[in-house]
Amino acid sequence: MTKTNLIEDLRWRGLIHQTTDEAELGKLLQSGPQTIYIGFDPTASSLHVGHLMQVMMLRRFQRAGHRPIALVGGATGMIGDPSGKSEERNLLSPQQLQSNVNGVGQQMKQFLDFDGSGGAKLLNNFDWMQGYSYLEFLRDVGKNFPVGAMMGKESVRSRLDSEAGLSYTEFSYMLLQAYDFVYLCREHECRIQAGGSDQWGNITAGIDLGRRMLGKQLFGLTAPLLTTSDGRKMGKTEKGAIWLDPDRTSPYEFYQYWINVDDADVMRCIAYLTEIEREEYDSLAEQTTSDPGRRAGQKRLAQWMTELVHGTDGIASAERATRILFGGEIEKATDAQLGQIFADVPSNEADRNLLTQDGWWIVEALQTSGLVSSSSEARRAIKEGSAYLNNRRLSDMNHRLTEKDLASETVMVLRRGKKKYALLRFSSGS
Structure with missing residues (x-):
């Protein structure tokens, strides 16, 4: 993929939910390599399937010649994002938060190239927030935030109307995330922020803050949330989340999750999460429609995703385990695998x-x-x-x-x- 057709690729995949100015964003991307960031809250020591939409977005930009920044929210994670949440999160201890930051950061290296001068960057917003005094932050950032605009954000409004309400701590989250965009623009020439559709309010707040503090035009891009055709979040089973850590979700369980995706969801998952090109996608779509019993889409999705997350050894192990489940000879297995x-x-x-x-x-x-x-x-x-x-x-x-x-x-x-x-x-x- 080249930088000239990135927007086109994102559009056919259905990955553009909202943009602040798609025409100008397209021109910016064609003018030369750009820097884009996405934030990840370290609520656990491993990423899960729900994060893959955004991880793959960064990966797509890097493949198109741009520089991604994976921002792990060591500071914002201390507060918790109210977006899409019906109640306030439990605050993590600094020790647990740091452990989560380390775990998530390490996993990012599986998906992005961090080597060389044009490599991705892995940053932690705690590094620039830890020395920022409350008074300085209010003077520099708070004065540039109209309260009326904040109250109009859907993430704030929905929580204010809920039974749980919204604490001042969570209300302040938007200021911290908006300042991240300003900092990354100033220090790393980052002019694009992406995220899930539930992040639109936070992203546009950062764009507005960048205009006020730096006098620069910044850009926002959101992708749809990863949901099933009936609106449920994907990446969860009766046992809980599908993790990217093999110690939490084995390659076999990971593979089984994807091979059992519903026919109504499989092609959207392939478009959203894989790098399969349009020609193969169209062929799989035709096979899924004409002969759903073959489960061609599910098999390709499971194979592609498991190899991406768990490597060649992981996909070999998962496919072998699947053959065992369907009657293949069992030899040289482990107690854990059979369990x-x-x-x-x-x-x-x-x-x-x-x-x-x-x-x-x-x-x-x-x-x-x-x-x-x-x-x-x-x-x-x-x-x-x-x-x-x-x-x-x-x-x-x-x-x-x-x-x-x-x-x-x-x-x-x-x-x-x-x-x-x-x-x-x-x-x-x-």
């Missing part, structure tokens, strides 16, 4: 000593697993070819299980038929 794949499968404990010496009769193991209710039913399942050990069909009803039959450190996977699974977990006896 994730078969999280909802019933499991039973067994004494590991049963696997020593002559081993444990498979018929008894099938009964212990709960897949059969009697030894005769177990024999019948083996005879019919509907009994499986680690997704390999059992044919010998006299088979004795030993430690060689473990699928991982302590687990065996038994199956009856196509979909009825049970785990046996072997622990050392007393």
Whole structure:
């Protein structure tokens, strides 16, 4: 992608929700490399799927020849953004906040190139706010903020009308974020701020402050929020958020989230979140419409996103785990991997000593697993070819299980038929 077609690319992807002056912004982007920033509040030590829209926006600008600034809000994170929130956030301790800043900052390096003179910048607004006295801030910044304009912002108005109300602390958030834009313009020649559509009020406040304090024209750009077709936020499951940290959300769980995206949402996700080009996008859209059962869009989305976030090893692990879930042979797995794949499968404990010496009769193991209710039913399942050990069909009803039959450190996977699974977990006896 080149800088001359960036706006066009963003538009066909549906990524332009609002701009302050699209024609002038387009001219600015074509005039030469520009600097753009997006802020990220460090409310946790990891980014999650909801952040990917903005991370990818910075990445798109960098690929088009511009310089992105990923701003981690060490200062603004102490207050909390009221935009889109129905009640005030709990304030984090300085120690937890710093830990979150470090974690989010490290993750940004997976997606943006920070090397070289034209590389991205990773900044923390605490660095310029920590020495700013309250009186100085009021004199320099506060006097340039008309209260009437602040009261007219949707993020403020909706909270004032809510039962929770709005504290002075959160009301001040807009001043801090607006000053970030002024500081970045003055110190880093940054003239563009982007964000989600819920950030429009904060962005335009920064643009107005830049005009008053610096006499410069700044620009704002927002993208739609990442939601499902029925308006729900994406990136959440019954277990909680889908994190980018593999220790919080495994590559397998991450992959499964995307491969299970609804047909009504999959093409929008591909447009919003991937760098797949228009020709391939159109082909996937046609396949999704003509043969939805193939789930071509979901498979491509899951593959692209998992490789982006977790690398080639992550996508290989996720695809292997998916094959296991659908009957692929199980070997060289770990307890953790099997626990994730078969999280909802019933499991039973067994004494590991049963696997020593002559081993444990498979018929008894099938009964212990709960897949059969009697030894005769177990024999019948083996005879019919509907009994499986680690997704390999059992044919010998006299088979004795030993430690060689473990699928991982302590687990065996038994199956009856196509979909009825049970785990046996072997622990050392007393």
